[in-house]
Amino acid sequence: GAGVSQSPSNKVTEKGKDVELRCDPISGHTALYWYRQSLGQGLEFLIYFQGNSAPDKSGLPSDRFSAERTGGSVSTLTIQRTQQEDSAVYLCASSRGSGNTIYFGEGSWLTVV
Amino acid sequence: AQSVSQHNHHVILSEAASLELGCNYSYGGTVNLFWYVQYPGQHLQLLLKYFSGDPLVKGIKGFEAEFIKSKFSFNLRKPSVQWSDTAEYFCAVSRNNNDMRFGAGTRLTVKP
Numbered sequence: 001g002a003g004v005s006q007s008p009s010n011k012v013t014e015k016g017k018d019v020e021l022r023c024d025p026i027s028g029h030t031a032l033y034w035y036r037q038s039l040g041q042g043l044e045f046l047i048y049f050q051g052n053s054a055p056d057k058s059g060l061p062s063d064r065f066s067a068e069r070t071g072g073s074v075s076t077l078t079i080q081r082t083q084q085e086d087s088a089v090y091l092c093a094s095s096r097g098s099g100n101t102i103y104f105g106e107g108s109w110l111t112v113v
Numbered sequence: 114a115q116s117v118s119q120h121n122h123h124v125i126l127s128e129a130a131s132l133e134l135g136c137n138y139s140y141g142g143t144v145n146l147f148w149y150v151q152y153p154g155q156h157l158q159l160l161l162k163y164f165s166g167d168p169l170v171k172g173i174k175g176f177e178a179e180f181i182k183s184k185f186s187f188n189l190r191k192p193s194v195q196w197s198d199t200a201e202y203f204c205a206v207s208r209n210n211n212d213m214r215f216g217a218g219t220r221l222t223v224k225p
Contacts (some may be wrong), residue, residue, distance in 0.1 A: 098207065103159075105157065
């Protein structure tokens, strides 16, 4: 696609429910990143995929968070048993390779009530 | 801990004032350095980047940044800000051609 596409753009969920957020990176981009941006906070790194290498999961805040990337393209971020503190904008970004300019999607706004 | 530090959380300037936003990182080895900007209601976009060569890099909209290796710094500057520069600015560092880590961001408010 022309840009990084994320869905849903907005999600309101009840505490305790699971949510899945999807990211479709720019075609041909081998690197894919997930970040979280909370109100008044900066960009918190969550996870990074590069090609077929094992992902860098060092930023995932708890074991309720997981992500996968199928076929080296689309990625899904899953949050299990959501908590109110999970409310944030979840941003996906991709780049041609590691170390290069990354391009962001519009983000998925998650509100846990 | 290895990190990217932006010292100013919120900067308020009048139009035509000069701007300098600090960014320091604590990673060793090869780094690629970036500044991203997020205008109100918009998504993050690249302002400028440094990979190698001249440590003074020029970006869009009159912004520039200087890489000082000895100080592990990559400060963003603009000689004369405009109201339209009101945005949040993020410094980012890619370590050893690996993942990308961001600073906490600096909110810039330019008063007309």
